[in-house]
Amino acid sequence: xxxxxxxxxxxxxxxxxxxxxxxxxxxxxxxxxxxxxxxxxxxxxxxxxxxxxxxxxxxxxxxxxxxxxxxxxxxxxxxxxxxxxxxxxxxxxxxxxxxxxxxxxxxxxxxxxxxxxxxxxxxxxxxxxxxxxxxxxxxxxxxxxxxxxxxxxxxxxxxxxxxxxxxxxxxxxxxxxxxxxxxxxxxxxxxxxxxxxxxxxxxxxxxxxxxxxxxxxxxxxxxxxxxxxxxxxxxxxxxxxxxxxxxxxxxxxxxxxxxxxxxxxxxxxxxxxxxxxxxxxxxxxxxxxxxxxxxxxxxxxxxxxxxxxxxxxxxxxx
Numbered sequence: 001x002x003x004x005x006x007x008x009x010x011x012x013x014x015x016x017x018x019x020x021x022x023x024x025x026x027x028x029x030x031x032x033x034x035x036x037x038x039x040x041x042x043x044x045x046x047x048x049x050x051x052x053x054x055x056x057x058x059x060x061x062x063x064x065x066x067x068x069x070x071x072x073x074x075x076x077x078x079x080x081x082x083x084x085x086x087x088x089x090x091x092x093x094x095x096x097x098x099x100x101x102x103x104x105x106x107x108x109x110x111x112x113x114x115x116x117x118x119x120x121x122x123x124x125x126x127x128x129x130x131x132x133x134x135x136x137x138x139x140x141x142x143x144x145x146x147x148x149x150x151x152x153x154x155x156x157x158x159x160x161x162x163x164x165x166x167x168x169x170x171x172x173x174x175x176x177x178x179x180x181x182x183x184x185x186x187x188x189x190x191x192x193x194x195x196x197x198x199x200x201x202x203x204x205x206x207x208x209x210x211x212x213x214x215x216x217x218x219x220x221x222x223x224x225x226x227x228x229x230x231x232x233x234x235x236x237x238x239x240x241x242x243x244x245x246x247x248x249x250x251x252x253x254x255x256x257x258x259x260x261x262x263x264x265x266x267x268x269x270x271x272x273x274x275x276x277x278x279x280x281x282x283x284x285x286x287x288x289x290x291x292x293x294x295x296x297x298x299x300x301x302x303x304x305x306x307x308x309x310x311x312x313x314x315x316x317x318x
Contacts, residue, residue, distance in 0.1 A: 025061050026273055029082035029090040029108075031097045033068045033075060034222035039093070042262040046091070049266020055273060068097075070219055072168070072192050075100035083108060089272050091265060092136075094218035095169055098123055102134060109278045111268050112136030113261055115216030115241070116169065118283055127283045135278040137265055138285055139216060139241070139256040145178035148213055148254050151291070152239045153182045154309055155252070156211050159237070163209030164188045165200050165227070167217035175215070186213075194223055201230045212238035214245070221258070224248045228297075237301055246294040246317055251301065256286040290314040 030046075032039055047057060055061045064085055066078035079100040082090055089109045092098040098112040102123065110133060114123065118138055124130035149162065162184050164175050172188045179186035187207045189200040197220075204212065212231060214220055220227060221244060228250040231238040240246065241255040264284065272278055294317040298305050310316060 025059075026088040027085065028061060028063045028269060028273075029085065029087035030063050030065045031075070031079055031082060031090060031101055032066070032093040033070060033072055033097050033218050034093065035069050036065065036067050038222035038224075039067070042093070042258065045259045045262040046266040046269075049263040049268075050270050051266075053267055053270025053274065055270050061273070070193060070222060072096050072219070076103065079104045089269050091269055095123070096167075097218070098134075098136075105133065107133055109272045110134045110136070111265055111272065111278070113139070113258075113265055115139040116171070124283055127285070129279060130281075130283050132279050135268065135281040135283055137261050137268075138283060139258070139261065144255065144289065145174055145213075146181050147289075148239050148241070149178050149182050149184075151252065151254055151309070152211055152213065152237065153184070155239075155303065155305065156237045159211040160184065161207070161209045162186045162211050162213060163204035163207065163236070164213045164215060165197070165204070165220070166190055166215030167219055168192045175213070192219060194226060197223060197226060198230070201234060205234050205236075209236070212236045214238060214240045216241045216255070224250070232297065232300065235301060237303060243290060243292045243315070246292045246297070249297055250294060251297045251303075252291070252293045252313075254291045255289060257288070257290055261286070292317065 057063050064082060064087060066082060068074040068078060075097050083104045090101045092101050092110060092112045095114045095116050098114055101110045113136060118124040119126060124134060162179055164186055166188060168190050175186055175188055187209055189203050191197045191200040224245050225248050228245055228248050238251050240250050240253040242258050243253050245253050268281060291313050292315045293305060293313045
C-alpha cells in the first residue's frame with residue numbers, strides 16, 4: 001500500500017500527547033463512511049457531548065478515526081482495524097458502518113447513529129433492550145417519509161412523477177407506500193458513490209420525474225453540495241432529510257437535527273466509558289423535527305412558496 005493511501009485510511013488518527021500515553025487513557029474508535037472534512041461539524045457536536053461527561057480528547061481520552069472517504073467497501077477493514085487496536089468503544093455513523101462494526105465484534109460496545117428501523121435492519125433486538133454490546137440513536141428516516149412527501153406535494157402540487165435517491169440499503173417498500181398516500185408514482189434509484197449520484201440524477205431525469213426526495217444516508221450528507229447542485233442544475237424541486245442540505249443550497253428539508261443527535265451520541269459514549277452497559281441504554285428516537293426552507297433556491301426554481309408553508313417552517317433561509 002502506498003504511503004499516501006495508508007495515511008488516508010487512518011483518517012488522521014490523533015497523535016496522543018506524552019501525558020496521555022503515559023496515563024494509558026481509554027481510546028474511542030470513530031468509524032464513518034464519509035470524509036473528515038465533511039464530518040467536522042458533527043465531530044464538534046460529538047466532542048461536546050463527550051466533554052459533558054468529563055472526557056476531553058487529548059487529555060483523558062484519545063480517538064482513533066477511520067474514514068472510508070465515501071468508499072463503503074472499505075468499512076469492514078476499517079472496523080477490523082479498530083477492533084485490532086483494542087478500542088474501548090466504537091462510535092459509528094450510518095447503517096453500513098454499524099453493520100461493519102457489529103460483524104467484527106460482539107464484545108466492544110458500539111454506539112450508532114442510523115436512519116433506519118434498527119430492529120428491522122437487525123442492528124438491535126429491541127429499542128429498550130438493544131443487545132449485549134450495541135445501542136445508539138435513530139433518525140426515524142423512513143417513519144417520516146409520508147410527511148416529507150406531503151410537504152413536497154404542498155410546495156409543487158402540479159408535479160405528477162416523484163423520484164427518490166437512496167443509498168443501497170434504502171427501503172423501496174416504505175417509499176412506495178408513502179408515495180401511495182399522496183397518489184403519485186415514484187421511481188427509486190440507488191447510489192453509493194459520487195459517480196453513481198451523477199448517474200442516478202441522469203436516470204431520474206430520463207424517467208421524467210418532476211420532483212425529488214433524497215433518502216437518508218451519511219454518504220448523501222457528505223455529498224450534499226453535489227446533490228443540491230445537481231437538483232438545481234436539473235431544476236428539480238427536492239426535499240431532504242436534514243437541515244445541512246438547504247444550508248448548502250437545497251430547497252427544503254424535514255427531519256431530525258443531526259447535530260443534536262451527534263451530541264447525544266457523545267454523551268452515550270461517555271456514559272459507557274464510565275461503566276454503563278450498552279445493553280442497559282435504550283435506543284433513542286427523536287422527538288423533535290425541524291422544517292427548513294431555502295427561499296432563495298425557491299426563487300431560482302421559480303417556485304412560489306405558499307404562506308401557509310412558510311408559517312410552519314422552523315427556519316426560512318433568505
